[in-house]
Every structure is written in structure tokens, then in C-alpha cells.
Amino acid sequence: MDGSLIALVGFIALFACLVIRMPVGISMMLVGTIGIYVIRERAAIPKLAGEIFNEASNYPLTIIPLFVLMGNLAGVSGMSRDLYSAAHSWLGHLKGGLASATVVGCAGFSALSGSSLAAALTMGRVSLPEMQRYNYDNGLATGSIAAGGTLGILIPPSAGFVIYAILTEESIGQLFMAGVIPGLMLTALFVVAIWLVVLRNPEKAPRGAAIVPLRERFQAMRRASAIVSIIVITIGGIYLGVFSAVEAAGVGAALAFVITAFRGQLTRANVIEVFTSTLKSTGTVFLILFGAFVFKSFIGFSGVTYDLSLWVEAQGFTGMQVVLMFLLIFIILGMFMDGFAILVLTVPLVQPIIEPLGVDMIWFGVLMVICLEMGLISPPVGVNVFVVKGIAPGVPLNTIFRGIWPFWFAMLLAVILIVVFPQIALLLPQTMFG
Amino acid sequence: MPRQTPSALLWVDRQLGRLSGLVAILGALAVLGLMFVTLTAVLWRYALNDPIFGISDISTMTLIVVAGASVCYGARHGAHVSVNVIGMVAGRRLTRFTDALMRLMAFGILALASYALADKACGAERACLTNNMSIVHRPFYYFLSATMGLFALNVLLQLVVGLYHLDGDDPNEIAD
Amino acid sequence: EELSLAYFMGPGHPMNAAVFTPFAEALAEVSGGEMTVQQYPGGALNSAPPRQYGILLDGVADIVFALPGYTGEVFPMTNAVTTPGVCGSASECTQALLRARDVLEQEYEAEVLAIWANAPPVLITRDRPVRRLEDLDGMLIRVTASQDAPFVEALGASAVAQPVNVINQNLTNGVIDGIAIGPSGIPSFNLHEPANYITTWFPGSGSAFVLLMNREVYDGLSDEQRGWIDAAADDALSIAGGEFYDRAAARGLQMAAEAGVEMIEIPEEERARWNAAIADTLSEVRAQNAGPMTVGEVMDLMMQPDG
Ligand code: NA
Ligand code: NA
Numbered sequence: 001m002d003g004s005l006i007a008l009v010g011f012i013a014l015f016a017c018l019v020i021r022m023p024v025g026i027s028m029m030l031v032g033t034i035g036i037y038v039i040r041e042r043a044a045i046p047k048l049a050g051e052i053f054n055e056a057s058n059y060p061l062t063i064i065p066l067f068v069l070m071g072n073l074a075g076v077s078g079m080s081r082d083l084y085s086a087a088h089s090w091l092g093h094l095k096g097g098l099a100s101a102t103v104v105g106c107a108g109f110s111a112l113s114g115s116s117l118a119a120a121l122t123m124g125r126v127s128l129p130e131m132q133r134y135n136y137d138n139g140l141a142t143g144s145i146a147a148g149g150t151l152g153i154l155i156p157p158s159a160g161f162v163i164y165a166i167l168t169e170e171s172i173g174q175l176f177m178a179g180v181i182p183g184l185m186l187t188a189l190f191v192v193a194i195w196l197v198v199l200r201n202p203e204k205a206p207r208g209a210a211i212v213p214l215r216e217r218f219q220a221m222r223r224a225s226a227i228v229s230i231i232v233i234t235i236g237g238i239y240l241g242v243f244s245a246v247e248a249a250g251v252g253a254a255l256a257f258v259i260t261a262f263r264g265q266l267t268r269a270n271v272i273e274v275f276t277s278t279l280k281s282t283g284t285v286f287l288i289l290f291g292a293f294v295f296k297s298f299i300g301f302s303g304v305t306y307d308l309s310l311w312v313e314a315q316g317f318t319g320m321q322v323v324l325m326f327l328l329i330f331i332i333l334g335m336f337m338d339g340f341a342i343l344v345l346t347v348p349l350v351q352p353i354i355e356p357l358g359v360d361m362i363w364f365g366v367l368m369v370i371c372l373e374m375g376l377i378s379p380p381v382g383v384n385v386f387v388v389k390g391i392a393p394g395v396p397l398n399t400i401f402r403g404i405w406p407f408w409f410a411m412l413l414a415v416i417l418i419v420v421f422p423q424i425a426l427l428l429p430q431t432m433f434g
Numbered sequence: 435m436p437r438q439t440p441s442a443l444l445w446v447d448r449q450l451g452r453l454s455g456l457v458a459i460l461g462a463l464a465v466l467g468l469m470f471v472t473l474t475a476v477l478w479r480y481a482l483n484d485p486i487f488g489i490s491d492i493s494t495m496t497l498i499v500v501a502g503a504s505v506c507y508g509a510r511h512g513a514h515v516s517v518n519v520i521g522m523v524a525g526r527r528l529t530r531f532t533d534a535l536m537r538l539m540a541f542g543i544l545a546l547a548s549y550a551l552a553d554k555a556c557g558a559e560r561a562c563l564t565n566n567m568s569i570v571h572r573p574f575y576y577f578l579s580a581t582m583g584l585f586a587l588n589v590l591l592q593l594v595v596g597l598y599h600l601d602g603d604d605p606n607e608i609a610d
Numbered sequence: 611e612e613l614s615l616a617y618f619m620g621p622g623h624p625m626n627a628a629v630f631t632p633f634a635e636a637l638a639e640v641s642g643g644e645m646t647v648q649q650y651p652g653g654a655l656n657s658a659p660p661r662q663y664g665i666l667l668d669g670v671a672d673i674v675f676a677l678p679g680y681t682g683e684v685f686p687m688t689n690a691v692t693t694p695g696v697c698g699s700a701s702e703c704t705q706a707l708l709r710a711r712d713v714l715e716q717e718y719e720a721e722v723l724a725i726w727a728n729a730p731p732v733l734i735t736r737d738r739p740v741r742r743l744e745d746l747d748g749m750l751i752r753v754t755a756s757q758d759a760p761f762v763e764a765l766g767a768s769a770v771a772q773p774v775n776v777i778n779q780n781l782t783n784g785v786i787d788g789i790a791i792g793p794s795g796i797p798s799f800n801l802h803e804p805a806n807y808i809t810t811w812f813p814g815s816g817s818a819f820v821l822l823m824n825r826e827v828y829d830g831l832s833d834e835q836r837g838w839i840d841a842a843a844d845d846a847l848s849i850a851g852g853e854f855y856d857r858a859a860a861r862g863l864q865m866a867a868e869a870g871v872e873m874i875e876i877p878e879e880e881r882a883r884w885n886a887a888i889a890d891t892l893s894e895v896r897a898q899n900a901g902p903m904t905v906g907e908v909m910d911l912m913m914q915p916d917g
Contacts, residue, residue, distance in 0.1 A: 020532040021521070022540055023514035030543040040614075043655075046668030048547055049554035053571070054658045056501035056578055057494045059773070065465045065500050066472065173779070241783030243476065244776060246493075250472025257469070275462035276507070279500075282465075283508025284515060286501045290547075293657065300654030338515045352652075380522060479785065485750065485770040487759055554668065559719075561663040561681040566756045566771045568683045 003039065007304035010035045014295070014345070024341040028291030035298035043301070051293040055286065059246070060165065060172055064114065065282045066249035067157040070230070071113030072277050073256035075122050076270040077263050079227040083108040084126045086224040089217045092209035096198035098134055099144040099205065100191045102127040106148030107187040108224075110155035111231040112252070114162070115281055116339075116376055120149025120384045124391045130209075137204035138395045139403025140197060143377075145391075146384040146400065147190055147407030150373035153339070155183035156235055157249065159285055160372060163340060164365045166289070167296070167347040172245040173238050174429040178362050180235070181424050182370065182414060189410040197406050230255050239432050285340070292344030305352040312353050319357035320419075323364060326350055327371050327415065334375015338383060342372060366425040367418055374411045377404045439605070443595055450588055454510045457581060461503025468496045488566025495564065498574045502581035509585045526607075530600050533607070537593035544586035551579035611645045611835065613637075613827070616671035618659045621651040628854035629724060629821065629847060630675070636842035645838055647673070663822070666720055672827045673723065679755040679817045685717050686900035688820070689757055690908040691727055693895060694813035694888060697912070700792075700859060703727035703816030704852025706912035708845055713911060717901060721823040723843035726851030727816030728792040729859035731758075733809040734801050734866075735788040736781050740809045741874055743883050749787040752777050754817055757895075758790065761813050764891040765884060778804060790814065794855055796862030802869040810863070811876045813888055819851065 010031050017027035029048070037044035055061065074080050084105035091097040091104065106123045113119055124145040131141035153160035156176030165172040198205045212220075234252040237243040243251060260266055299305060312322060326346075333342050347368075355361060376384040379401045389397055418424050439447075471493050479485045508514055520529060555575030556562035562571035592606045599605065615630060617623075626649075634647035656665045662676040663684075678685035679692065688707070690696070697703035704726040707714065715722045731754070733740055740746055749767040753759055759769035770786060774795070780786045782804040789801065790812050796802055821843070828836065867873055876884070896906030 017536070017539070018517045019520055020536045021516045021518055021529070022536045023516045025514060026540045026543060029547065030539060033543060033546065040670070043665075043668070043670040045546075045550045046554055046665065046670050047655075049550035049575070050656070050658075050661060050665065050668070050670070052547060052551060052578060052582070053498075053575060054656075054661065056498040057571075057574070058658075059490055059494050059497070061501075062468060062472065062493050062497050065497075065504070066469060069465055069469065171775070241779060241785075244779075247472060247476045250469055251476060253469045254473045275465065276458060276511070278465055279458055279461050279504040279507045280511055280513040282500060283504035283506070284513045287505045287508065287514050290505070296657075297655065300650060336519055337517055340515060341517065381517065381519065485768065487769055488756065488771045490771070490773075556664060558684055560667055561660065561684040563681045563683060565660060565680055568681070568756075 003302040004304040004307045006035060006038060007299060007302035010298060010302070018337070018341075023287065024338060024344075025287035025289070025291035028295035028344065032291065032294035032296075032298040036294075036301055039298070039301045047297050048294055051297055052290045055289045055293050058166065061162065061286075061289070062246050063157065063162055063172065063249045064159060064285050065278060066246075066253045067114045068281045069274065069278045070249070070253040070256045071109070071115065071118050072274045073253070073260045074109070074112045074227060074230075075118070076274055077256070077260035077265045079224075079256070079259065080105075080109050080112075080122050081126050082220070082224040083227050084123060086217075086220040088130070088209065089212040089220040093211045094208060095202075096140070096194040096205040097208050098127070098131045098136060099140055099194045102131070102144045103148040103187060103190045103194070106145070107151050107155060107183065108227070108231070110151040110183065111235060112157075112227065112256075113152055114157040114159040116150045116152035116373070116384055117387050118281070119152035120145055120387045121391070123148060124388055128391055134209065135206050137201075137403070138392070139399045140194070140204045141403070142388045142392050142395055142400040143403025143407055144190070144194060146377050146382070146388045146404060147410075149384050149387070150376045150411075151183055151187060154179045154186060154366075154369055154373060156180060156238070157245075158369065160339060160343060160369050161365065163285065163289065163343055164347065164368065167292070167344065168351050168361050168365070170361050170365065174362055174432065175365050176235070176245060177239055177428040177432050178366050178425045179369065180428055182366055182418055185417070185424060186370070186411065186414045189414055190407055193406040193410045226259050230259075239428065241432065288340050288344055292348075295344070296348040299348050305349060308349065309353050309356060313356070317357075319354060319359045322354055322357060323359055323367070324419070326354070327367055330368060330371035331374055334372055335378045336381050337375070339372035339375055342375065343368070360422065360426065362429055363418070363422045363425050367415055370411055370415050370418070374408055378408060439595055439598065443591065443598070446591055450584070450591060451510065453584055454507050454588070457503045457584065458507040461500055461507060464496050464499035464503065468493060468500060471496060488564070491564035491567040491569055495569055495574055499577060502578045506581035506584050509588050526603070529607075530596065530604065533596055533604065534593060537589050537596060541586050541589045541593060544582055544589060548579045548583035548586055551575050551582060555579070611831070613645070613647050613672040613823075614650055614655070615647050615673040615675075616650045616655040616662065616665065617675035618653040618656065618662070619651065621649065623651075624854065624858065625675070625851075626651065629726075629851045632850060633723065633821065633842055633847055636847075637838060640841045641835070641838040645835060663720075666822050666824050669824055669826070671824075673821065673823045676820050676822055677817070678820060679757075682755055682757045686898070686905065687717050687903065687908045688714050688725070688818045689755070690900055690905050691818050691912060692755065692757055692815050693905065693909055694761060694815060694885070694892060696815040696909055697727070698730060700727055700729040700816055700855035701849070701852040703730070704848055707818060708848055709914060710908060710911040713903070713908065718820070718822060720825050721828045721839075722820055723823050723839070724821040724847040724851060725818060726848045726855070727818050728794055728855040730792065730816055731790040731812045731814045732793050732863070733788050733790050733812040734781070734796070734805045735807045735809070736804050737784070737806070738787060739807040739872065739874055740788070741876070742880060743887060751788040751790055752780070752786045753790050754792075758814055760891050760895065761888050762790065764888045765813070766887070774799065777801070781805070792817065792855070792859060793862035794858035797858075797865050802866040802871055805866060805871045807872050807874055808863070808866055809874045809876060811881060813884055816855075821847075
């Protein structure tokens with residue numbers, strides 16, 4: 001049987017496995033192993049063992065547990081609450097200011113955490129009661145949490161960028177840097193979206209918090225300085241070339257550890273909470289990677305990427321056309337599938353097609369991650385929306401999804417801006433030291 | 435009437451829970467170790483201007499412990515991502531069968547992975563050594579094999595429990 | 611009969627044009643098209659370069675390109691070619707390997723189709739020019755393989771191992787002071803950008819590369835088919851690999867010179883001082899076991915001129 005045909009059957013089988021709720025990593029492992037067996041029987045068992053071992057011992061992946069640990073420590077030590085309080089004291093009294101503070105708090109926490117779920121969960125627990133206290137519209141309140149949380153995979157550190165880097169062999173440090181300005185831009189776009197919503201419908205944010213005196217605002221900022229220092233040291237260190245991304249993760253985790261201890265928060269319960277949730281998040285990523293690389297290996301054996309790239313070449317598409325087509329596919333897939341799953345499923349197919357067309361893979365990575373963020377909040381399957389639903393059990397899913405749309409369009413605008421002005425993503429990686 | 439899970443299955447569940455608790459302790463220590471190794475590497479380089487030759491080999495092998503432990507621990511705590519589209523369009527009448535099929539296949543590939551990792555465990559004879567410190571890979575293959583095996587057993591237990599509760603609610607039903 | 615050939619560089623890598631494709635073409639020609647090679651570039655069959663040998667033994671691929679230097683302990687005889695003083699150019703180092711080929715083949719549980727080497731290292735620095743032995747004192751130098759480390763330490767510097775894809779960044783920001791690498795690595799990793807000085811001689815010789823074939827697959831072929839393989843994989847294939855690296859080395863140095871990097875030649879009498887500094891280490895290394903022989907015996911075999 002022709003390799004490309006086998007690959008096609010493989011993809012269909014993979015979707016069948018996903019439909020019956022088989023975990024993404026296991027589905028890819030299963031279909032990948034069978035696919036390799038069909039093409040080259042004796043390679044199946046060695047590849048299954050070899051790819052699992054390769055990814056488990058892949059040095060750059062050290063970043064994942066370390067940054068996850070750092071984010072979790074920031075949660076239990078109260079550092080993430082400090083961040084929200086600071087944002088609250090400066091923005092709370094403005095129109096829709098509590099929602100803006102939520103988004104800004106999420107952006108700050110995103111600079112410590114590589115996961116969108118963690119960002120939505122951590123900031124949501126702090127900010128939702130506050131917005132409900134001031135009678136904010138449920139849709140606006142939950143929407144800002146769900147959307148703000150997605151910044152977790154755009155603003156470094158980001159598990160999404162790490163996985164993208166591992167799959168494409170791009171530099172993790174450069175991808176992290178590429179996410180900084182788009183992340184800040186998207187934060188600003190979210191704030192603008194909130195402002196527009198409240199402008200049209202003032203009853204969605206009926207009243208603001210009392211104006212906080214400047215002195216107290218600065219006090220709040222001083223309390224947040226611990227978390228800000230860690231952010232500056234890790235991200236600044238990567239930009240200036242003082243640390244590699246792995247080293248920054250180690251230093252950041254250690255600093256968070258020291259601060260947590262210093263604040264007397266290293267209680268038995270907190271330690272158990274921090275490490276079990278670190279293991280859970282890390283396990284999520286590793287199982288997906290195990291499967292992804294077994295599957296990627298199958299795709300490699302099938303030779304389908306070579307056939308596809310020849311086909312694309314023969315059609316005479318430009319790089320930009322192909323990129324736009326893929327982004328559209330990502331946005332559609334994002335409605336139904338988990339972001340990591342889309343990443344590991346599509347990148348091995350997409351990269352061999354777009355790289356020869358001269359597409360900058362760092363730029364594409366940023367665009368792809370924003371599209372995946374859109375998927376995190378778009379119906380019917382929006383993982384972040386489900387997380388927010390968990391914190392706000394009284395709010396119907398429909399209300400949350402209705403509150404999402406302004407943010408979804410803000411993301412679309414961000415994608416368009418970065419497509420038109422690639423420098424938004426590429427400026428920092430091109431000027432970083434190294 | 436919801437059926438009670440038989441005590442034998444509950445006993446198996448407790449033992450698997452105990453084992454994955456041990457694995458989690460090992461994994462947590464490895465995460466901590468990873469942090470210290472990375473920190474040590476940075477400090478030695480900047481403070482003493484004398485890097486430790488090949489220290490990344492230690493990170494890499496520690497990472498294996500983290501990876502194996504976290505995948506295995508995550509399995510008992512719903513950490514592994516699946517796509518629940520079917521749960522929106524079909525009810526328990528269908529999903530009890532698809533879940534059983536899914537778990538059977540998942541058990542198959544996980545058991546195979548466990549076997550493959552034990553069977554393909556290798557050392558110096560196949561150049562399975564770290565680049566700088568020549569740490570032998572074999573024991574780490576065995577560790578990964580054991581964690582994948584434990585994962586497989588958890589899925590097998592869920593399969594049996596699910597079949598037992600075919601007419602009622604599955605305690606391990608995937609929820610959002 | 612179609613043989614799969616796995617390597618981890620992209621299909622556009624010049625090594626493909628220099629060795630892999632010539633082998634495939636020669637094989638197709640001598641077999642009258644009955645035996646072909648299907649290439650799997652870019653790590654399609656294996657994403658981790660050090661595992662190339664493992665996937666060959668497992669039969670994942672029929673033929674692999676591998677770097678014995680990744681695991682020096684497993685191929686101590688082949689890696690004797692990196693010892694200082696063995697050879698002075700990629701072609702010389704390849705000749706050295708070919709002289710010892712019969713002995714070296716015993717190290718591999720596979721058929722050696724070709725064995726060649728790159729050019730000996732140069733020392734690339736950014737802030738400190740290295741003209742004399744004393745200049746090396748306290749420098750932090752990235753070496754290619756662990757067996758290079760003791761020599762660097764003997765010269766008064768510290769050796770560090772780092773993945774090759776981060777060395778450009780690390781030289782730029784001063785994480786390391788220098789890189790000892792074959793000059794063909796200059797264009798591959800844009801080392802002429804952070805570099806300001808290149809010391810064109812540094813104690814060390816070539817790193818070995820091998821093209822290996824799975825032994826069961828080879829033994830399973832008919833006599834005629836094995837004859838085709840042997841004809842396509844004669845010494846000329848290895849020699850072409852060495853010549854490729856000499857060209858790549860010259861191009862790398864030229865690129866650096868054009869980028870304004872200062873080239874520092876080490877005169878004979880200064881070289882003698884460096885060699886004296888590593889003499890004790892060298893005799894220790896020579897005495898080490900390398901399979902059934904000592905490193906020194908393998909080196910003598912490599913360095914013995916043809917009769
Ligand atoms: Na982040
Ligand atoms: Na979605």
C-alpha cells in the first residue's frame with residue numbers, strides 16, 4: 001500500500017480513537033505503533049520504546065516541570081494574589097476596571113506559569129468573587145477570566161512554545177521572546193474589548209471599586225514586587241542571554257521556593273498540593289509528547305510529508321496563502337480539540353510544507369499559539385471555559401460562551417496584526433543576545 | 435439501584451493508589467532534584483567560573499524519573515487530555531460501550547509500551563549511554579517500563595469497573 | 611530490494627551530496643537498478659542522533675549515519691582518531707581511519723560501509739585572542755566530546771560540554787570563552803558572527819563519522835547483492851567524505867576571514883610548548899584500553915604510513 005494512503009488511514013483511525021475519548025497521547029501511541037508495524041514490522045517495538053525514552057530524556061523538556069513548579073509555588077505563596085491586588089488598586093475604579101484588572105492579573109501570572117488552565121484557575125478564584133460583589137455581568141466576568149487565562153501559553157514561559165520548539169527544533173528561548181510583545185498587545189486588546197463592551201452596555205459593569213489612594217496603590221505594588229522580580233529575572237535573563245531557558249526555569253523555581261518558604265507557606269498541605277499538581281501538569285505534557293513522537297515517527301516512515309510538500313509546490317501556492325489556510329484550519333480544529341493535541345498532530349505535517357516556502361517558523365509559532373488560544377475559549381469544546389465553569393458553578397455555560405466573543409475577536413485582530421506586521425513577534429527574538 | 439463495586443476491585447484500587455503514591459513521592463523528589471541540579475550548574479558557572487563537565491547528563495536522567503512518575507501519577511488523577519465530543523452528542527447508553535472499547539485498546543498499547551521498554555532496555559553494548567558521563571540507560575528504561583505498566587493496570591481496573599457498572603453510572607466516567 | 615537510510619540532518623545538508631547520494635547512485639548503477647536506497651532525512655526515523663546506532667541494531671533502518679564520538683566509551687578504537695597528533699586534515703584523518711579499518715570494524719555489530727573524519731579543531735574566541743599557551747589559562751572552552759576534555763584541562767583551561775545548537779549564543783554572551791570545533795562547524799552554526807579571533811591550530815584531531823549497515827540485513831543478502839554493496843561502499847566513498855570536510859573547513863575559515871575575524875597562526879616553537887603541556891595526558895590516554903588494544907596501539911596503526 002502507498003505510504004500516503006497508509007498515513008491517511010492512520011489519521012482517520014486517530015480521529016476515531018479521539019472520538020471515543022481515548023486520551024490524545026495514548027491514541028497517537030496506538031495508531032503510530034500500528035502504522036509503523038504495517039510499514040516496517042520490525043521497527044514497531046523499538047520505535048515505541050525508543051521514542052518514549054527519547055522524549056523522557058529530552059534535556060530542553062526540563063523546562064516543563066520547573067516552570068510548572070514555579071507557577072504553582074507562586075499560587076500557594078500568595079504571590080499571584082498580590083499581582084491581582086496591585087492591578088485591582090490601579091484599575092478597579094475604572095469602567096469595567098475589575099475585568100481589566102483580571103486580564104492584567106492573568107497576564108502577570110502568565111509570565112510565571114506555562115499553562116492556560118493554571119492562569120484561569122488561579123486568577124479566577126481571586127477575581128471572580130470580587131466582580132460578583134460589584135454586580136458585574138456574569139458573561140463579562142467569566143469571559144475575562146477564561147480569555148485572560150489563555151495568555152498563559154502566549155506570554156513566556158509557555159508549555160505550548162516548548163512543545164512547538166521540540167517538534168520543530170526551533171530555539172525555545174527565541175520562541176519565548178517572540179511571545180512577549182504579542183502577549184502584551186493581546187492584553188491591551190482585551191482591555192479595549194472590555195472597555196467597548198461596557199461602553200455599549202454600561203449595566204454590564206454597573207459600578208467600580210472605590211478609588212484607592214496613591215499611597216496604597218504603591219504599597220500594593222511593593223507587595224507584588226516579589227513576583228515581578230522573579231518575572232524580570234527569568235524572562236530578562238533569557239533575553240539578555242544570562243541564562244538559557246532551562247536555567248531560567250531552574251532559577252525561577254528556586255526563587256519561588258525561597259519566597260514561599262520566607263512567607264511561611266511551605267506547609268505540609270501546600271507542599272503536597274504544589275508537587276502533586278506539578279506532577280499532574282507535567283504528566284499531561286509528557287504523555288502527549290510520547291504519543292506525538294511515536295506518531296511523528298509513523299508519519300516519517302509513510303513519506304506523506306514529502307508527497308504533500310511536492311503537491312503544495314506543484315500548486316504554486318505562496319507561503320502566505322498556505323499559512324493563512326493553516327491558521328484557518330487551526331481555528332476550526334480549536335473549536336473541538338485540545339490545543340496541545342492540535343499542536344502535536346499538525347506540526348509534523350505542517351512544518352515540512354511551509355518551511356521550504358520560506359515561512360519563518362518562529363513567527364508561525366506565535367500565530368499558531370494565538371489560534372490555539374482562540375480554541376481554548378471557543379464553543380463547543382473550550383477547555384478554559386470549562387475551568388471557569390468549575391469556579392462559577394452558578395453561571396450557565398451559554399452565558400460564559402456569550403461573554404467570550406469580544407475576546408475571541410480581539411484574538412482574531414491580534415492574529416491579523418501579526419500577519420501584517422511580523423515584527424510584532426520577531427523584534428525581540430531578533431534583537432535578543434545570542 | 436447503583437451497584438456497589440466489589441470489595442476485591444476496591445482492594446486492587448487501593449493497592450494501585452498506594453503504588454502511584456510511592457511513584458509520586460519519587461517524582462516529587464526528582465522535580466526537586468532537577469531544580470537543585472539546574473541551580474548548581476548555574477551557580478558553579480557564574481560564581482566559581484568552573485562548569486561541571488557534563489552535568490546536563492544528570493538533569494536528563496532525573497528528567498526520566500519525573501516524566502515516568504508524572505505520566506503514571508497523572509493517570510490516576512484525570513490529568514490526561516481527551517476530547518469529549520461524544521459526551522455532548524451521545525449519552526451513557528453509547529459511551530459505556532465506547533469507553534469499554536477505548537479502555538481495552540488503551541490497556542493494550544500501554545502494556546505493549548511497558549513490554550517494549552523492558553525488552554529494548556539497553557546499555558553500553560548498544561551505545562545507550564549519556565554523552566558525557568556515560569551513565570547507562572538500562573535502569574531508566576526499566577523505570578519507564580514499570581510506570582507505563584502501572585498506568586496500564588490502572589486502565590485495566592477502570593475497564594473492569596466500567597464493565598461491572600455497565601447498567602449504571604461509571605465512577606470513572608470522563609467528565610468535563 | 612530497497613534499503614532505508616536514516617540520517618538526522620536535512621536532505622539539503624551537503625553531506626548528503628558528498629556521501630549518501632553518491633553511495634545510493636553507485637549502488638543503483640552496479641546493481642543495474644535492482645538495489646535502491648530510500649532516504650529518511652531530518653530524523654524521520656529517529657530524532658535523537660546518539661541513538662542512530664541503536665536503531666540500526668534494532669532494524670528500524672537498514673543503513674544509518676552515526677557519530678561514534680557521541681558515545682566515546684563504546685567505540686574507543688575509532689575515537690582514537692581524535693587524539694592530538696594523529697592527523698592534520700580531514701583527508702589525513704580519513705586515511706588514518708582507513709589504515710586501521712580492519713581493526714576498527716570489530717567495534718561495530720554492523721557492516722561499516724564508510725568511515726571518514728572531519729578536520730581537526732580550531733579555537734574560536736570572542737574577547738581573548740589566544741596566541742600563546744598562557745592565554746588559555748582559566749578559559750572556559752566548549753569541547754566536542756568528553757575525550758577532548760583532559761587535553762583542554764592540561765592546557766590550563768576548563769572544558770565544558772554543551773549541545774552544539776547553543777554554543778553560538780553562549781559564546782556571544784560570554785557563558786563560554788572559546789569553542790574548539792572543526793572549522794566546518796563555523797558556517798553550520800554561524801560562529802563567525804560572535805567570533806573575533808580564530809586560533810587555527812589546537813591540539814586534537816578529527817572526529818569520526820560512519821555509515822553503517824544492519825548486519826542481519828547484510829548477511830541475508832545473496833552473494834551477488836553483497837558484492838554490489840561492497841562495490842558501492844569502497845574506500846573511495848570514505849575518501850570522498852574526508853575531502854568534503856576539507857572543503858567545508860576551508861569554506862568555514864574563509865567565511866570567518868571575510869567576516870573580519872582575526873586568524874591567529876601558532877608557530878612551530880609555540881606548538882611544541884602546547885604539546886609539551888599535554889604530553890603527560892597524552893601518555894596516560896595512550897595507555898588506556900581501547901577494546902583488545904590500547905589507545906596508543908590503535909594510534910600507531912592509524913599513523914603508520916602505508917608501505
Ligand atoms: Na506563560
Ligand atoms: Na474550542
